[in-house]
Amino acid sequence: MNKPVPSELIILGIDPGTTIMGFGVIRVRGKEMEFIQMNELVLSKYKDHFTKLKLIFDRTLELIDTHHPDEIAIEAPFFGKNVQSMLKLGRAQGVAMAAGLSRQIPITE
Numbered sequence: 001m002n003k004p005v006p007s008e009l010i011i012l013g014i015d016p017g018t019t020i021m022g023f024g025v026i027r028v029r030g031k032e033m034e035f036i037q038m039n040e041l042v043l044s045k046y047k048d049h050f051t052k053l054k055l056i057f058d059r060t061l062e063l064i065d066t067h068h069p070d071e072i073a074i075e076a077p078f079f080g081k082n083v084q085s086m087l088k089l090g091r092a093q094g095v096a097m098a099a100g101l102s103r104q105i106p107i108t109e
Contacts, residue, residue, distance in 0.1 A: 010036070012069035012100075014060065016077075016092035018052050019044045021059065025067045036067065049088060053095045060099035072100040076109040 008029050015022035024038040041059045043052045063069075074096055077089040100107050 006070065009071065010067055010069045011071050011073055012063055012067060012105075013073045013075075014096050015075045016056065016089065016096050017043070018049065018088045018092050021056055021092065021096070023059075023063060025063065025069065049091075053091055056092055057095040057099050060096045061103070064100065064103050064105065069105060072096075072105050072107045074100075074107060074109055 008027060010025065010027050013024045013026070020043065021041040022038075023040070025036040027034040027036055041055065043055060046052050046055070064072075074093055077086060077093055097107050
């Protein structure tokens with residue numbers, strides 16, 4: 001059985017990073033897409049990695065509570081040369097996912 005297609009869909013897109021987390025919010029109505037918000041969370045001024053992760057989590061929750069997205073799309077990290085950077089990026093992605101899951105929002109990569 002097919003699920004009915006909603007007449008309106010709000011999508012929160014997140015590009016997780018430990019230096020800068022980019023995000024954007026769009027509304028889709030039928031075949032029309034409307035820009036709502038786009039910005040970035042600059043994390044480079046914080047030295048402690050755990051503080052950065054908390055800020056990513058908190059900002060993601062704030063975006064969810066403000067825009068009430070139906071879905072979250074998170075960019076998947078790609079393999080680079082530096083394994084430590086990859087681990088940090090995976091953690092950033094994980095806390096953004098955890099924020100969405102804590103509000104029971106479907107997540108795609």
